[in-house]
Every structure is written in C-alpha cells, then in structure tokens.
C-alpha cells in the first residue's frame with residue numbers, strides 16, 4: 001500500500017542556516033503521528049513543505065493524496081461567514097449543506113451564519129478543523145492547533161480530534177510541544193531536534209487513553225527532549 | 234471642516250450611549266449658535282460692514298432668493314457634474330492602476346515608483362500645466378479633480394492589497410482556492426478597509442480641487458457664482474457658495490461612512 005507521506009533525505013536551509021537536515025519519514029495511511037520538538041527546531045517548516053507551500057528544498061517529499069491543514073491561528077477569512085469559510089475552495093454546488101454537516105461534527109451548527117470575529121478562540125479553531133476535514137484529506141497536517149487555547153478547551157479539542165480522526169481516518173501529522181497531547185493522541189511520536197529526527201516512540205496504549213496511563217512513557221519521551229523529570233521534580 | 238486633506242482619514246468614533254447623547258448634543262450647539270448670534274449682533278450694530286461680511290440674516294435671505302430664481306440650483310448642478318465626471322475618470326485610473334500594481338509583480342515594479350514620486354507633487358500646483366494642455370474650458374477642471382482623486386485611491390488600494398495577511402493566502406492555497414478565488418476572497422476583501430479610507434480622502438480632495446479649479450475662468454458653477462459676487466461686493470452670496478461647498482463635503486463624507494458601515498459589517502465592533 002502506498003504511503004500517505006514519504007520523505008527521504010529532506011534538507012531545507014534558509015541562507016546559511018540549515019533548518020531541516022536530512023529528514024527521513026514515512027507515514028502510513030490512517031496513522032496518527034505526533035511531531036515533538038522545541039520551538040524553532042523546524043516543525044512548521046516540515047509541515048509547510050508537506051503542504052506544498054515551500055518547494056525550494058533538497059531531497060524528496062512525496063504526499064500522493066490530498067492534503068489539508070490547520071494552523072495555530074485559525075486563519076479564517078473574517079469577511080466571509082463561517083459556513084462560507086468552510087465551503088470556499090471546495091468547488092461543490094452543495095457547499096452550504098456540506099459546510100453545515102461539517103459544522104455539526106464540531107458542534108457549531110448554530111454559528112454557521114456568524115462572522116468569524118465573533119467566535120471565541122476555541123470555536124474558531126473548531127471551524128478551522130471542520131474546514132480542513134471537509135476536504136476529506138488523505139493527510140491532515142495540524143500545526144500546534146491547540147497551542148493558543150486555554151487548558152479546558154484544549155482537553156475538549158483532544159477528544160474532538162480523536163473522534164474526527166477515528167471517523168474519517170486521515171493520516172495525521174500533529175505538531176506539538178505538549179508531550180501529554182502527543183501521548184494521548186498519537187500512534188507514533190517523533191522527536192525533532194536541530195532539524196533531525198532524534199527519537200521515535202510507538203505508543204501502543206489502548207484508546208481512549210487517560211492521563212494516568214501515559215505517565216510511564218512520558219518520562220522516556222521527556223528524556224529524549226533533554227528534560228530529566230526525576231531531577232525537575 | 235470636511236474639505237481639508239489631512240483631517241479626513243479619521244474613522245468614526247464608537248457610538249455614544251443614547252443617554253449621554255441626549256445630554257451632550259444640545260450642549261455642543263451652545264457655542265456655534267452663540268457665534269452666529271454674535272456675528273449678527275456685530276452686523277446689526279454696524280461693527281461688521283456688509284462689504285467685509287454680510288450678516289447671517291442677509292445670507293439666509295440671499296440663499297432663499299438664489300434658490301428661488303434658480304441660480305443656485307444651476308450653479309450647483311454644474312459643479313456637481315464636474316466633480317462627478319472628474320471623480321469617475323480619476324477613480325477609474327486610481328483603481329485600475331492600484332489593482333495592477335497591487336496584484337502583479339511587474340505592475341508594481343513599473344507603476345509604483347513613478348506614482349510614488351508624483352504623489353509628492355501637490356496636485357493643485359499642476360494648474361498652469363493643465364491650462365497649457367487643456368485650455369481654460371471644462372477639461373482642466375475635470376483633470377484637476379481627477380488627479381486629486383486618483384492618487385489617494387491608488388495609494389490606499391495598493392497599500393491595502395500589500396497588507397494582506399500572508400497566512401490567509403497560504404491557508405487558501407492549501408485549501409484548494411484557485412488563483413482567482415484567492416484574489417476575490419482573500420486579497421481584495423482585505424484591501425477594502427484601507428481603500429475606503431482612500432475613498433474618503435479622495436472625496437475631500439475632489440471638493441478641494443473643484444473649488445480651486447473653479448477659480449480658473451469659470452463661466453458657470455459655484456465658483457463662478459462666488460467670483461461674480463465678489464466683483465459686486467456681495468459677501469452674502471460668497472458665504473452662500475461657501476456653505477454649499479461645505480454641505481457637499483459633509484454629504485459625501487456621510488455617504489462613505491454609511492458605505493463603510495454596510496461593507497465592513499464583519500468587523501468586530
């Protein structure tokens with residue numbers, strides 16, 4: 001079966017600064033992969049390349065299927081109603097019906113005719129997710145989509161994303177710097193540091209996962225990020 | 234005064250609550266009314282000679298007469314027509330040039346430098362050239378209004394397009410928008426608020442240009458009415474003309490504000 005994402009020897013430099021340094025990465029269809037790393041280590045750059053937004057690279061990055069993306073900021077068009085934000089670019093005559101269905105999945109049907117600037121941060125991010133999913137992507141790229149949300153909203157979003165993933169089964173590449181988030185959601189965790197993948201963890205815990213069940217593995221992932229939990233505590 | 238160039242860019246203040254409004258609106262009228270009364274007093278007592286400035290009552294009376302005998306309406310129609318066509322020509326030029334230079338790299342490379350250089354030139358200073366080029370008929374007047382309109386529209390439209398959030402364009406690309414859809418749904422709407430600011434400035438300069446242009450050998454229009462009145466020392470008619478200019482400026486300003494409120498409904502209030 002073809003891979004959802006296959007990257008070989010991907011190198012990206014901005015001027016003299018090498019941001020991605022020979023990345024190899026394969027993602028199976030329907031697999032949930034989390035990309036962990038400190039700020040500035042090249043996570044967004046990798047996602048932008050996979051989304052086709054940056055083609056000035058060395059090496060290979062193949063994404064054969066359709067790609068969709070949600071960013072840390074919802075990036076909705078403030079001058080288009082919520083439902084239009086979802087249906088625009090789909091090129092489907094039944095755009096509104098499709099948008100309403102997608103809004104139902106993120107429980108925002110009531111806001112279909114609202115202006116985006118009237119939404120809360122969490123609501124806007126849910127619209128952004130609906131907009132990404134309505135394209136039925138083979139690969140869903142999520143660049144810290146919960147980073148700007150408060151802790152409670154973030155918890156709700158974790159459940160929502162897992163739900164949607166189970167229902168639609170796209171391959172997901174989730175960028176985050178929250179270890180717990182990665183452990184709760186991902187089949188596989190990649191640790192990125194200075195443009196290289198320095199560690200890979202398979203998470204075989206049964207779903208739905210609870211916080212307590214991930215504690216043990218958390219310590220090992222944190223160690224790969226250079227954080228010694230015993231010492232920190 | 235709505236006709237100044239610099240003062241027009243301010244956005245309307247947020248609405249005051251009804252209660253304070255009821256209270257402050259009459260208060261705000263105290264000093265203007267007092268000034269008019271003072272003016273009338275100065276005229277009645279002979280302190281202010283009618284050769285310098287006619288009394289408010291005379292002005293009102295003359296306004297009535299000028300309306301009744303059709304002179305004011307005719308002059309008004311001529312002036313409005315000048316601004317209308319000047320605005321049409323200048324608006325078309327400003328918008329087309331702004332779009333080309335905002336949306337295409339080559340357009341910007343070729344168009345923007347000369348326009349940015351020309352904008353430093355006060356366009357009212359072009360009158361001698363326009364007279365040489367177009368004579369002293371309607372053409373130089375239209376050209377002056379058009380020049381006054383084209384620059385603010387170009388500059389604000391161009392700046393508005395350039396200010397588009399690249400993050401939105403990027404998202405639109407990944408989400409499958411065609412190039413045209415990106416322009417129509419992302420780039421142009423994000424340039425609209427700035428363009429409306431340009432529109433208000435353009436109206437301000439249009440009226441200013443008209444007033445100046447109508448000083449050149451006008452044989453009809455508000456400028457003619459005013460100049461003619463000057464020769465006969467009719468300060469009352471001069472003031473009537475000035476008031477009409479001011480009202481025109483106020484009206485277009487209010488229209489643009491209305492337009493803003495309709496078009497920018499999506500903005501958080």
Ligand SMILES: Nc1ncnc2c1ncn2[C@@H]1O[C@H](COP(=O)(O)OP(=O)(O)O)[C@@H](O)[C@H]1O
Pocket residue numbers: 014019037038039040041042043044045046
């Ligand atoms: N367009 C760009 N030009 C120059 N440097 C960039 C550009 N985009 C990103 N970088 C640099 O690349 C590095 C990685 O950025 P990024 O991928 O955004 O990191 P993060 O892992 O936090 O998402 C950073 O040091 C950033 O400054």
Ligand SMILES: [Mg+2]
Pocket residue numbers: 043044045143
């Ligand atoms: Mg990032």
